[in-house]
Amino acid sequence: MPFLEENNMIDQDDLVLPQTVDELVKLLNEVYPEKSPSVNDKTNEIYFKAGQRDVVKFINTLKERTEK
Numbered sequence: 001m002p003f004l005e006e007n008n009m010i011d012q013d014d015l016v017l018p019q020t021v022d023e024l025v026k027l028l029n030e031v032y033p034e035k036s037p038s039v040n041d042k043t044n045e046i047y048f049k050a051g052q053r054d055v056v057k058f059i060n061t062l063k064e065r066t067e068k
Helices: 003-009 023-030 043-067
Strands: none
Touching: 023 043
16 A cells, blocks of 8 residues: 555555445545645645545545445
C-alpha cells in the first residue's frame, strides 16, 4: 500500500481484515483521510490520492444508506 509506505502511519504488519463493516470503514478513513493536496505534490500523485479517497467516500455512502 503506497500510502502506508510513504507516511508510515500504520505498520502494515499490524493490519488485518476488519471483522465488521464499521471497522473496515473506520480503518479506510484512517488510512485514506480527507486531505487537501500540497503545492509540492505532483499532479499524478494528486489524482492517485483523490481516487483512493473517492473509493472510501463511495463505501461511506453505501454504509450510510444501509443505516437508514
